[in-house]
Amino acid sequence: MEQTIYVVTLIMTGLINLALGGILFSGNKAYRQQTVYLRSRLLTILWLTAYSIGYILHAIFLWRYTWPTAASALTVSCFHIGAICFNWGFIPLLNPNYLKRRVIVRDLYIFAVGLITYWTVALKWHHAPVYISMAFLVFFVYAAMTVFTFYRTYNRVSLRMIRMSSGNVMGFIRWMQVCCDCIVLFGIGSVTITAIFPKDILPFVLLLTSGAGMFSYITYSISKYGKYLS
Secondary structure, eight states: OHHHHHHHHHHHHHHHHHHHHHHHHHTGGGGTTOHHHHHHHHHHHHHHHHHHHHHHHHHHHOHHHHOHHHHHHHHHHHHHHHHHHHHHHTHHHHOTTOOOHHHHHHHHHHHHHHHHHHHHHHHHOTTOHHHHHHHTHHHHHHHHHHHHHHHHHHHHHHHHHHTOSSSOHHHHHHHHHHHHHHHHHHHHHHHHHHHHOSSOSHHHHHHHHHHHHHHHHHHHHHHHHHHHHO
16 A cells, blocks of 8 residues: 555656646747746756656656665655756846856766766665765755855845845745745755655655645746746
């Protein structure tokens, strides 16, 4: 019964994420002139799709039962993609000049190191949660860098945005902070729980359910912000 609930939840959340990505993609044409915002939408779609693929792979292979380090490696790989999309998509909404070549090269290099580390541990130690937890340090270091950069940028520009005389600026600031607080807490919290409970199913069912709600909120919020730009 537990396994059935786990598989059904994985498939449902995967389909929900694909549907959310489709909703964003169908509305992209209206923002072809809004380069930074359009890029944020596309990266959000990529993020949602990566999670969907990850959920479906979890449902197919059930590595959580048979190969917990591979399941954890798959989970952290998806979250690392999400962290990159957050870095490249959301921070430029606050600072359009942020995403430069050096940032892209740095992030791709860290991602490559992370993938090699996560999957090397998974392949060599099939049932060694401690080792995969140590490998997660690559993700946590990158996540810490991204969180620090976001909140530093947010604090620098928020007062200036509040002084703007047009538009629902306060609404945008509240949306940005709430969205990013949710992303940070969900991403780092989920990887932490993955490290602590590599074989337990119930924590992942709860994470999947809460994640679907969070992604729905982010999709709604970024669409609403797009209407403000129009």
